[in-house]
Amino acid sequence: MDTLTRMRTFIAVVDEDGFSAAGRALGRSKALVSKYVSELEDELGVRLLNRTTRKLSLTEIGHSYFHEAQSIIHQVDMLQETVQDKSGKPRGLLRLSAPRSLADSPLMQTVMGFAESQPDVSLELVLEDRFVDLIQEAFDVAIRITSLEDSSLIARRLGSFRIVTCASPEVLSQYGEVKTPADLIDRPCLIDSNQKSRQSWTYVDQGKRLTIPVKGRVETNSPQAVRLAALASLGFARTLHMLVEEDLKQGRLVKVLDEFEAEDRGIFVVYANRRHLSSKIRAFVDYMSKNYQRNGD
Template sequence: MDRIAALRVFRRVIELNGFAAAARDLDLSNAAVSKIIKDLEADLGTPLILRTTRSLRLTDTGHDYFNQITRILDELGEAEDAVRSSGGEPRGVLRVSAPLSLGLVLLSPILARFAARYPQLELDVEFGDQSVDLIEGRFDLAIRGGLLQDSSLKARKLMDIERVVCASPDYLARCGTPESPEDLSGHRCLIYSLSPTPRSWVLDKDGESVRIAVDGGFRANNSLAVREAAIEGLGVALLPKIYAVDALASGRLVRVLPDWRGELHALYGVYPHHREASLKVRSLLDFLVEAVQDVLA
């Protein structure tokens, strides 16, 4: 039995909570995964997983074993990365999760330049607006905007995200221009459905903060779709300024309540604690910090 390979299979079975899911992830058959776990348990002389037709759970011994081998496999991965990168240049595979909208507007060319700088590195980027589990998805790094929720991850701030209230000139001509945050409750407000509070906007001005209940006839889980709905005159939007800047410059959108801004968010690079010493993660974070500052300059 290849012990390291068996440990990796055991880890994925637990992380993905199933033999079939681990088999798909590792490109193995269900029978192969089942045999590897049975052989591992036989070699250790104790059951690690209690199986039923609908679920699995770790035995007490299996739980302790999983925690220990996870640390060992993480350290082994870091050691392998260090050897591959001993010449001072990051190597190996770097898996990154990033928001789709931000990828289209900002990140795609930056990541392409990073890949060109480090040709020995295999960059694997998955774009999507849903927050992913870094461990389950086997990501080295995630780029996330907004307010951080998961305190179990390490984070490095990349940039502030200013958010502005805006609407099309056509909408404002038809429905009037809000003069105060409270006026927004009487307007069609376009909802970004992945927000932690999609029907509640927090606006700030000179240290004053107000929370406004909003609603409207349009919801989307993508900020660029919300922006396009605003441009088409469907209502008022609260958008990251970086998504709206071109439309504001061309007059397709107009700032509403220009003295007020959305609650300040930020863009972060987040990663598991065991990736803190990884040269490839640190290299990408350093590159991102420099690149986004050039964009904002």
């Protein structure tokens, strides 16, 4: 039995949270799965898993080995796909990382459009508000906002990302005109808990950053829910322009403090600098660039 098979089995046990579930996923018996993992531990000379009758957990070294093994298996699979993919037809699993705050956005509609257009590609979409390590965490591609700090990544700009502060006409009528960011301090604000500084909003005044403490009785982890709360006249919202664009056009919401907003930030699709790029990654990047070229969002 080769090491790669044992590694795949170990990864399946962790992913499926058990030997029985891993066996079902792999089409193998529980006993054989357990045997492979034990052989891997014997080969390495370390214990990777803590086993009890009710719970399975990674040891400290098992946790490190799991992430390294994921990366190795992913690279092996990518190499095999590149060699076998002579026709250039996209296929296989595409692992995509994207910010949670974009889950309800038109950009995700474009991602799903790609999945629909490529029936031979399976999509694993992981939404979380952190920059993942594409290589170490075995991601094929990521969607990122703002600056790109990792020069080893290849990036293609999809468009711009704009934040707006807005409220319904009823809220503006009730609480009065908002002329400066400080005017928000005593007004009800809708808190998006996805934001790192959810109790403060940052603006720019003549090149200087202003941090304004905000509070309100509605807090949610969904930008779409923030939009609905703003439409219900529950307070001032600070959210993605792309989510409220139509509401602003129709007058259901009104922008405030636009002159104090920071410059637009870019939305990029990024991938590792691989010499041989698989057709599924190339197809995804090309599809996103063609179908999501929006500016001023």
